[in-house]
Structure formats: structure tokens, C-alpha cells
Amino acid sequence: MSNKVDAPEKGKDFIRQIIDKDNETGKYQGRVHTRFPPEPNGYLHIGHAKSICLNFGLARDYNGKCNLRFDDTNPVKEDVEYVDSIREDLRWLGFKWDDNFYASGYFDKLYYIAELFIKMGKAYVDHQSADEIRGNRGTLKEPGTNSPYRDRTIQENLDLFRAMRAGDLEDGTCILRGKIDMAAANFMLRDPALYRIKHAEHHRTGDTWCIYPMYDFTHGLSDAMEGITHSICTLEFENNRPLYDWCVNTLMEGLRQPELFGENATIYNELAALPGFNERPYQYEFARLNITGTVLSKRKLIQLVQEGYVSGWDDPRMPTISGFRRRGYTPESIRDFCERIGVAKSNSTVEFALLEHCVRQDLNERAPRYLGVMDPVKLVIENYPEDQVDEFTMPLHPEDESYGERAVPFSRELWMERADFMEDPPKKFFRMGVGREVRLRSAYYVTCTGFDKDADGNITKIRATYDPETKGGWSKDGRKIKGTMHWVSARHGIQAEIRNYSNLFTTENPNSVEEGKTFVDYVDPDSLEVLTNCWVEPALADMEPGTNFQFERTGYFCADTRDHQPGSKLVFNRTTTLRDSWAKIQKQMGK
RNA sequence: AGGGCUGUCGUUCAAUUGGCAGGACGGCGGAUUCUGGUUCCGUUGAUCAAGGUUCGAGUCCUUGCAGCCCUGCCA
Numbered sequence: 001m002s003n004k005v006d007a008p009e010k011g012k013d014f015i016r017q018i019i020d021k022d023n024e025t026g027k028y029q030g031r032v033h034t035r036f037p038p039e040p041n042g043y044l045h046i047g048h049a050k051s052i053c054l055n056f057g058l059a060r061d062y063n064g065k066c067n068l069r070f071d072d073t074n075p076v077k078e079d080v081e082y083v084d085s086i087r088e089d090l091r092w093l094g095f096k097w098d099d100n101f102y103a104s105g106y107f108d109k110l111y112y113i114a115e116l117f118i119k120m121g122k123a124y125v126d127h128q129s130a131d132e133i134r135g136n137r138g139t140l141k142e143p144g145t146n147s148p149y150r151d152r153t154i155q156e157n158l159d160l161f162r163a164m165r166a167g168d169l170e171d172g173t174c175i176l177r178g179k180i181d182m183a184a185a186n187f188m189l190r191d192p193a194l195y196r197i198k199h200a201e202h203h204r205t206g207d208t209w210c211i212y213p214m215y216d217f218t219h220g221l222s223d224a225m226e227g228i229t230h231s232i233c234t235l236e237f238e239n240n241r242p243l244y245d246w247c248v249n250t251l252m253e254g255l256r257q258p259e260l261f262g263e264n265a266t267i268y269n270e271l272a273a274l275p276g277f278n279e280r281p282y283q284y285e286f287a288r289l290n291i292t293g294t295v296l297s298k299r300k301l302i303q304l305v306q307e308g309y310v311s312g313w314d315d316p317r318m319p320t321i322s323g324f325r326r327r328g329y330t331p332e333s334i335r336d337f338c339e340r341i342g343v344a345k346s347n348s349t350v351e352f353a354l355l356e357h358c359v360r361q362d363l364n365e366r367a368p369r370y371l372g373v374m375d376p377v378k379l380v381i382e383n384y385p386e387d388q389v390d391e392f393t394m395p396l397h398p399e400d401e402s403y404g405e406r407a408v409p410f411s412r413e414l415w416m417e418r419a420d421f422m423e424d425p426p427k428k429f430f431r432m433g434v435g436r437e438v439r440l441r442s443a444y445y446v447t448c449t450g451f452d453k454d455a456d457g458n459i460t461k462i463r464a465t466y467d468p469e470t471k472g473g474w475s476k477d478g479r480k481i482k483g484t485m486h487w488v489s490a491r492h493g494i495q496a497e498i499r500n501y502s503n504l505f506t507t508e509n510p511n512s513v514e515e516g517k518t519f520v521d522y523v524d525p526d527s528l529e530v531l532t533n534c535w536v537e538p539a540l541a542d543m544e545p546g547t548n549f550q551f552e553r554t555g556y557f558c559a560d561t562r563d564h565q566p567g568s569k570l571v572f573n574r575t576t577t578l579r580d581s582w583a584k585i586q587k588q589m590g591k
Numbered sequence: 592a593g594g595g596c597u598g599u600c601g602u603u604c605a606a607u608u609g610g611c612a613g614g615a616c617g618g619c620g621g622a623u624u625c626u627g628g629u630u631c632c633g634u635u636g637a638u639c640a641a642g643g644u645u646c647g648a649g650u651c652c653u654u655g656c657a658g659c660c661c662u663g664c665c666a
Contacts, residue, residue: 139662342604354602
């Protein structure tokens, strides 16, 4: 393998191209430092996974670092439950952060930076009401008008801001604003709010503060303090970038005037020593993930949870990390998905089929195989002795013998899948029909001799005879058998509950709905199917919760992490079905 | 004339920065198979539009068109 060092590398996403360029020009001396900055106001979902894989992946690929930083500047929306779940999900996905910071950990420094902005004449306290501010902001085509408080003296602003902090003022009395340009075409620059009064208990700082910094003020400055080089966020923040730059640049300008810090020399020294102020961070935006058939907005996900459409954040139908985990998706499959979808700037919606492909591919390699009957019907082998039991040894994985094997008992009465029998089978149906010979997986060839029905016409029993010469599921004469079926010995099988999940929504795009409807009107009440009368082979009895496996011919499953109890109550979640070409044929024949 | 961003197979991401538009998923067809699974092979199919520059344009220029974001004291 010869690597041409200066051969242009193809297929890199635009962010990596930017980093390559920065490395060439020596912008950060080859340093790459990213961060994943969630607000702890909800659980992580697959859209966050894209951002996580990007930010942590960059750190990995460029020998850099990636911080976890909770963007916790709005105490009324945030909670420790969410920070705990975010940390757990991140670890489960397989990523290790270099440092775990909190925006709230910077409240002190941010406060003094705000004072600095005031001293620089770059910020002022505005006593207009929220409504007045909105009214004076202007419109898309017309400039805003200056606040009557815009020209207060520095000392006046300083006194007022300190009063805000002191806690004497009620919420909404006044606000600290950046003094930029009320006529800017970009609204973000029309004197944006920097600090607001909120008498609210913060999940980390308690009641230390009654003023909290706004996102734009906090984010860029936090990046700078941490020495972030590439601050990657989603497209809707493109308009915020000039404000991001204004905050960082204003601080850097302020740091060149140490005298402004006055009695706060300590803070100055701390700030000036941070790496980010010699090599400032820049913000880059990429398109957030959309997937067909689901919603990926925290607001909508929280609504599904709170209004009881799902059982919780980890309901296996949820596109949350915890939902996918409980459903049986592996971290590897999610990471693979995130790599395949790419990173770009155009809004796009990825087909859910790609995610399914990723799990199937991963699970095909790693999931041990078992037999289980979902919709059982009795199969009686009439020429098989009542008291006889065969024990067949079957490999746990067809392509990897390191998985070992397990013993599967066989007896006269078996459970088979109702859908594997047809009274009037068409030619393309390879399974059981009267007079047809099929293979019972790893056991015997059997020939159907007849079936019984009850008064309602339901098939109650299927009868067959077996060929003792085909023990193990093959014959010396090499006769061709088209169909192979799974089975479970009725005497030895264990009853289990199986939960089949399908799309939560009845529409491909729950984000755009008919007039007068909302996305919850498209929740599919049948998206969870609970099967309580399933029969599985005895080897499954002691399976640990969270274990992935395959029911041959049916799909990939995972022992539920909440309700499955080894040895007593078996509960299996269907991760996804196997690809089913018979279903396709049926569909074609139905047309 | 508000500002910002984006338009490439059905979907998604590429195209050595002006040099034969490629891969993945999906679809279709076939081979193999003790899972109608897996694997393997083949196939389908795209540069938003119109002009211009050029030997040569997805890429550069001009003019349109379409979509997304921006008037929170949310992030």
C-alpha cells in the first residue's frame, strides 16, 4: 500500500476540507478541537448522533480533542435527568469526551465579560418591555429603531447591570443588549439580548444567579475559553454566525485593553491565558438529519412522551438513542449509519431503509441464531414415536463457528408458524402444503399428510410424516428440498412475549401534515403489536436483558431491558425483520 | 432589489477544484444457499432552467426558478 502523500483525497466532507486547509496554512498549528454542546432539555436522538459522530470523529481522525459541553443557560428548561441520560447515551455510542464542561461553569467569567462589553461601550441595559423591543426591531424589509436607552453612559449601564445581578429587579424589568446595529439586514445584529433576568433555580448553580446569559453570547465565548478550533453546528445557526464572530472579536478586542478589567485583573489574566484568544474558533454549519417516517425535534419528541403516545423516551419506536438501544440497535450500526449519510449543507431526508440496512448488516455478523414461533400451530409427526426425543446440535452462527452451538430438542409434537402452511399453495410457495415435502431446520424432512379444522374453519393441527433417513436435515440421495422451516418442540418449548414494532407514524413525512392536523394525528395505534403466545427453544431461557439475537427466518430481536426476566418471563423486542423476498412475491402476485 | 444558505440518479453523499459524472441505500434480474436470510454477479437511473466564457462547464460568469433559515428576554 503506497500512500501518495500529496494526492488529493477524494470524498471528504466540506468540514474536513476546511480542516485540511487550516492545517496546510498552519492556522491552529495542526490543532483540532471540537465540542458537542447539547442543551440538557431532552434526550439525545439519532439526529444528535450525526453531530456526535461528526465532532468526535473529527477529533479521532485528526488526533484532536472533543469536549462534551452542556449548554445550560436556561434553567427553566433544563434538568439533571437529561444531563445523566446524555452522558449515558454518549458512552453507549462509544465516544469518550476529553473534558466535560458546562456553560454554567463559565457564569462568573461570562459575567465579567459582559461588564467588559459595557465598559467598551458595546453593551447597554435596555428598560423597554419585551413587546417594545419586538416592536422596535423592525421588519424583514425595514430597519429597527434605536432604543431610547441606547445611549446611557457606561457608568449608568454598569450600575444597572450590577443591579440586575444583585437580584432586586423582577424578571423582564430590563435586559442587557449588545450595541450593534438596529438597521442590520441580519436580525441577529439588531442589538441582540445578551443577558436576561430570570429568578429561577439552576440545576447546577442553584440560586447563585438571577441573571442568565443568552445562547449567542455564551456559545462563542465558551468555545473561545475552551480553545475550540472548529465550532460545528446546524444550518439554522447560519444567521447567528456574524453575532458569534462579534462576541468573540469584541472579547479579543477587550483583552487588548487590560485596564478595562480594573479590579478584576485575576479574571483578565485567566482569560488572556486561555488558548482560544490567540487562535479564535470559527463556526461552521451543516444540515441536520431528517429521516423518513419519523420526527426529530425535541419539542415533538417530548410531546410524544408527555401525552402518552409512547411509553417513554426509551420506547423502542422512538428515534432517541435510548429508544434504538432498547429496540436492539447496536452502537456500531448507528455509527455506521452516521458515516454513510455524509455531511453537507443541503437539507435532506435520509430513507429509514438505510438505517435498517446498517443494523441488519451488523446483526447478521454478530447475532446468534435461535428458533422461535411467533404465531404457533401444532404440527404432529404421526410416525414419530410418542416417547422419543431427538436432540439436535445446531450452530449459533452459520458463518462463524466461534459462536459455538446449542442443543435443540425435537419430539412428536411441534409448534410451527401458521404462515408456513397453505391449504391451496401456489407454485411459488415453497413451504408446507398437503403432499409436499419440506425440511424442518436441522432436523428431518417431513411430508404433510393433512390438517384439522375447528367449527370456524381455523386450522388447529397439521399432520405429517417424517423420513428417519434424513436425520440432521439432509439426505444421502441428495434430493432437492426447496423449503426449510423453523419449529419448536411443544413439550420443550418456552412461552415468550414478543413485541413487534413498526413505524410510529402512518405517513412518510410526519413533519408536513394536512391542514388542521398535527403530527400526533398520524401516530399509528398499531405500531406496537404484542404477541403473548410465542414458543421459543429452551436455549433462550436464561438470556440476559439487552442481548441481541436472530430468530431464524423472522428477524433480529433483543431481550427487553425493562421487562425481560431470565428464567421466568421472556420478553423480546423485534429490532427489525429479515429482508423478506417472499413478501415481495406475494405483493406482486396480489397485483 | 431585505439578509443568509442550498439545488447532482427514487434517496443520500462524491467528482482529483475546468478534463470520460462515481459509490452507497432502494428498485429490477440472475447465481449460490439447510434461514425465501447471508454472499456474489448484473442492471436501472441524475447535474433546477436559460444564456455566456472555454478546445472542454456539475464546477467559472449573467439572469431566472425552486426550497430552507432569520422579526424569542429559546437553543
